[in-house]
Amino acid sequence: MAIQLTQKIVQQFQLHGEKDYPHESCGFILGQWTNNGTEALEYVPAENTKDENRERRFLIAPNAYQQVEDEADKKGLAVISIVHSHPDHPDEPSEFDRVHAWPGFSYIIISVAEGVATQFRSWRLEADRSSFIEEKIIIKGNN
Numbered sequence: 001m002a003i004q005l006t007q008k009i010v011q012q013f014q015l016h017g018e019k020d021y022p023h024e025s026c027g028f029i030l031g032q033w034t035n036n037g038t039e040a041l042e043y044v045p046a047e048n049t050k051d052e053n054r055e056r057r058f059l060i061a062p063n064a065y066q067q068v069e070d071e072a073d074k075k076g077l078a079v080i081s082i083v084h085s086h087p088d089h090p091d092e093p094s095e096f097d098r099v100h101a102w103p104g105f106s107y108i109i110i111s112v113a114e115g116v117a118t119q120f121r122s123w124r125l126e127a128d129r130s131s132f133i134e135e136k137i138i139i140k141g142n143n
């Protein structure tokens with residue numbers, strides 16, 4: 001399994017993470033399934049609706065998720081990934097992330113250190129939900 005990203009999408013979610021710093025940013029990636037994973041086609045920024053502690057937590061409103069899923073449906077695409085940032089923390093899932101994760105998505109976590117997006121990794125929840133496993137990222141082209 002691998003998730004294939006474009007340089008444009010990487011740039012978009014990194015800029016979003018930097019813009020929302022010191023709060024966590026969150027967004028979705030629309031795309032499609034391939035032979036060995038998924039292919040990202042579009043980044044859709046979402047609003048972090050958590051009222052408190054937005055530095056360390058993110059929450060996506062259920063209607064925001066529904067909306068983005070409808071949008072994906074209309075385009076014949078799927079929501080393949082949920083992206084969020086970790087301000088001044090590593091690009092590894094927290095216990096909160098694991099408890100709140102849904103199976104079947106790539107969780108891309110961006111580390112934003114002092115306002116600058118430094119690195120990111122993609123994670124998938126194990127079927128038994130016990131832990132995340134890191135997923136390979138392939139970055140393609142310029143659009």
Ligand SMILES: [Zn+2]
Pocket residue numbers: 084085086093094097109
């Ligand atoms: Zn997190």
